[in-house]
Amino acid sequence: MSKQTTKPKGILKKATPMPPPTAQNTQNTQNAPDAREVAVKHARIIHSRRDVEDQIADSMIELSKYPLARDPPRDASDPAPADAESFKNIVRLYQPSDYDDLVEERNANGLCGYTLCPSPRSRVSGGGTFKLVNYGRKDFNIVPSRELEKWCSQKCAKRAMYVKVQLNETAAWERAGIPTIQVDLLEEPKPFTADDNAADNAADKLAKDVENLKIEAQEKTVQNARDLLLERGDPTGTGKPPKRTVKLAIREKPVEAPAAPTLNPDDQGHLITEGYKTTFDAKSETVSQEVKVTAARETKPNGSPPFED
16 A cells, blocks of 8 residues: 655745735825935935035135224224124024134134134133133133133123024024024124114113112111111110110129138048058058058057057
């Protein structure tokens, strides 16, 4: 009898047949974006970002030569309007790191880190990495020498930091299309308008109100002082201390002098140590004759003859 052979089973799953294409699947396939179009769109976005970065890098080279108007009376506190406006329009898209790069670029040219300052940067005399600033004052500080050499003065450092704190960490290409982003200067002249006149009037009124409040507070303080003097016995309320006399009787306490210590020849207090009285053996050979006589007198009754050796 021959054995029946069985075919081995495979371990792989059987492939499920794909469903036939329907009208809906065909429509979704047609509406799907083309891969080439997506790639071109992303490439354009990357290209626009690089263009913005290139503009910032080129503007650093341009701002490193500012200000263009350096003749007196133009200085960092009163720059030329054209230079100030151009600087604000360029730097408004900067990030804080880009602004630091601009400061380093100007220092490399030997200029102050503040863009609108025509003065050269300062040089710290002596060696050392750190310097003591305002020694002996409340604002004493230890500052790296490199930070001090970025500016020509502390005023320019404040002007530069005032601009830096207004910059945003958001990428420049995300803020390029927002026209409302503005940067102000620390010392920027503003045109006088009717609104400013109204604001000045309101400020004057507020100052007068504050002055009136101060006067009322002073009058109230004086009145409180007068009331306090009346409570203490000043009927006039003139603000002067009352003239009153108080009789004081000083009596001395009688003090008795302590009794003077007496020296008793028969007293043997010198033999007592911490409550224990030292005694001597009369029969001991090391005891002197005088000690033996004294010990014999203490041990024998009155009238008996003294101890003899």
